[in-house]
Amino acid sequence: MAQHNDANKVIGKSVIRTDAVAKVTGRAEYTEDMHRPGMLVAKYFRSTISHGRVTDIDTTAAVQHPGVEAVFTYKDVPQNVFATAGHPFSLDPHHKDIEDRLLLTGNIRCLGDEIAVVVAQDELTARQALQKIKVVCEPYPPLIRPEEIMAEGARQIHQGSPNIIGEHRYRCGEVEQGFAEADHIVEGDFTTAMVQHVHLENHIAHAYMDDMDRIVIVSSTQIPHIVRRIVSEALSFPLSKIRVIKPFIGGGFGNKQDVVVEPMVAFLTLQMSGRPVQINLSREECMLCTRNRHPFFLKVKTGVMQDGTMVARDMDVISLTGAYASHGHAIAAAGGAKQSALYPRTPARFHARTLYANIPTAGAMRAYGSPQILYALECATEDAARKIGMDSVAFRLKNIARQGDINPLSKEKIASCGLAECLEKGREFIDWDRKKREYAHHKTGPVRKGLGVACLAYASGTYPVCVEIAGARIVLNQDGMVHVMVGATEIGQGSDTVVAQMVAETLGIAYDHVRVVQAQDTDVTPFDTGAYASRQAYVVSNAVFRAASELKAKICRHAALMCGSDAADLDIVGGVVIDSKKSARVMALKDLAIDSYYHKERGGQLSAEVSYKTTSNAPVFGCTFVDIDVDIPLCKIKINRIINVHDSGVILNPVQAAGQVHGGTFMGIGAALFEEVLIDRETGYVYNNNLLDYKFPTFMDIPSLHHDFVETFEPTSGYGNKALGEPPVITPPPAIRNALLDATGVHINSLPLSPHVLFTHFTKNGLLKSRGEQHV
């Protein structure tokens, strides 16, 4: 780990993000802003049923429509199936993602499935041509519910492969004994809804050929290097002849950790003699036909002693991945692992299955299975605490992970853990003890009050399931400033900014003398697998620290050559080379830089490049505390106060870190109270794939968001930092559900906790008469 001179302190400062000015002035270029002259527009012809088979398709009229350049159907595309999940390549053949996609399909597996594509001079022409395509389909009964998908003799959604696409179990400790000895056993069934990422920029990509045999793809993606590999697989086209450029990107949240439109634009430019072709999905397409969050069905059983010790846990999970596997069973597997990370001393057993279904495809979404698992787990934990009449916070403090615990699943020792302090901070902020007493008098009448809490554990990457590789290249410019290229992908989370902070800190120069090259370009950017798993700052820190240290050593050696002193005595502070032994200024970096470039004999372009594999995975922790009012007649929850407290190691940039927490809390509140992709249980029809009907929270729907940190120091990262991007989304839903239970005594074990759900439960539990009047 780094020894830093205090004068160089940039880590921990809220420096202005590298791209803030470009973004507030509208100068930041996103994919759609990089329009190419003469670019053709491609639009998908999509199915209007959720399960079936195309028996006949006639594109004659569409082809003849003026302005149409070409129409391709499922009969015209390469027949090699490919996997779309943005995972690193796996050398283990048993660990590969499921290959179940073609560019277009005649086998319809969800509403909006892609049957044909029209290429036209402009969007309007393409849309008109779509209406001229005639298709005849043989419909099959849609398989929507787990029982019907798993039923004996159910049609295989992908012929030749089972509807259960993944299944695994794990067991840690003496679970049966725990249940046998438990004073109480608490059980519950839980469900979580399908929700959507709704990044503000829809999926968009264009491709063209800059030579006879090279494809350039410009895409709004979180994973440029993985896009390059998957396009190569999908088209059987040499990887080195594919160049992927990622400009600024308008949010992803996991939905762009999947290869969605890129293989198609690459295919189309190949078909169209290298002319530029763009696909720019509409909001409606993006919400229906990209990826969503897997809906889960969970059963949880908890054994608890009267003293508050949880002695056994059993969890059974069904996850619906929808029409195509995408990230598939990895979601339930990653989520399931959080149980043992959060409660490592509780014996636990876990079983999960992932199923195809004729609903929109689910993929990666912020926190990757953990929101579903931890919703059930933290509701079940609350129910267990209540069963023995113990305070919810005290109960958690007794059972949660502590520094030094061994995670029984990974067998790794927890090197840093501030969860107990997070709980203490949250309890104090929300004024838990006093309000608990006060709110005891607000459990009747039309407006009832409650408090809720929930905890989380998360990871800082994907190791050892996947490789964790990051690359950094730093070049000293002629004026003494530096350029940095990283494979770490800036998607709005601020990774470029923290990379610049890391370089400035280690190199000993000012933050604004570091320029991180924003756009990623696989022709030149060092390899990194991209932005996901909250890995970016953690994994890149190890590469950046090493590259910056190496460059610093080179600079000091060059200074030694110039002035004849011993390089070991030299250091860089505030952009000046100093002799630390004599505490004397040696030279400004800019004088050294010009010498290194232009001296006729010594030096050269001073640079350092490191590709580094991180072989650790620091757990992170956090919690949400919430204080709510429940309006019984209106069936509405009002958040009075909410706070997320996180242990994410050293906080690199407090303002940006706060932004991540706010954004996650917001998304968590959305999932808790409003958001759900509404799917017809019989037909698979989706009712609300637009921003009017999908209840995306507006400015007015969200309360003030509070946050705090417990800073620990994580020894396995370059700067003591751990993951932060995804975790804040996890705990608001269970905390709010637990507060609702506290306020009303009504157990609602589903999401979202929207008025019509509350109405049903309040009526069933006698809080409301069936016509909506309140019981006294």
Add this chain to the structure above:
Amino acid sequence: MTGQNDNGFTRIQCTVNGVPRSLFIDVRKSLLELLRQDLGLTGTKEGCGVGECGACSVLVDEVLVDSCIYLAVWVDGKAIRTVEGEARDGRLSPVQQAYVEEGAVQCGFCTPGFIMASTSFVEKHQGQEVSADQIRKGHAGNLCRCTGYQNILKAVEKSLKP
């Protein structure tokens, strides 16, 4: 409407960020398309194209509109302000500056629309006592998925201060 119809095209006069323009435009185009495609002003973004997200917000005669559902021909004789016109002489506008300082920008895709919404709000409420609820209501037509609106609220509060 001034100008003559010619094969679905018409001539309009307007000012864009203070510069008078005479434009021959496709009558079917939205103001968003006019700005992005014809004038190269790509700062204004499209998040939905149907008036739901506010990413395309601009000011027309100082009124905040969703440019994706505002026909280009309607700006004839009017003044348009877009995000590109807000920084002048190499200096950010006070609203832009506040967004930068308060960390109100993440992916930045909603930002141009929000900057215009806040600019309109701040100009209307200059010198007045404004509550957080009024700010929330005044920005309810603009969606942001990254920030939880929290730092945007702080940025607007900061820009309201004299």
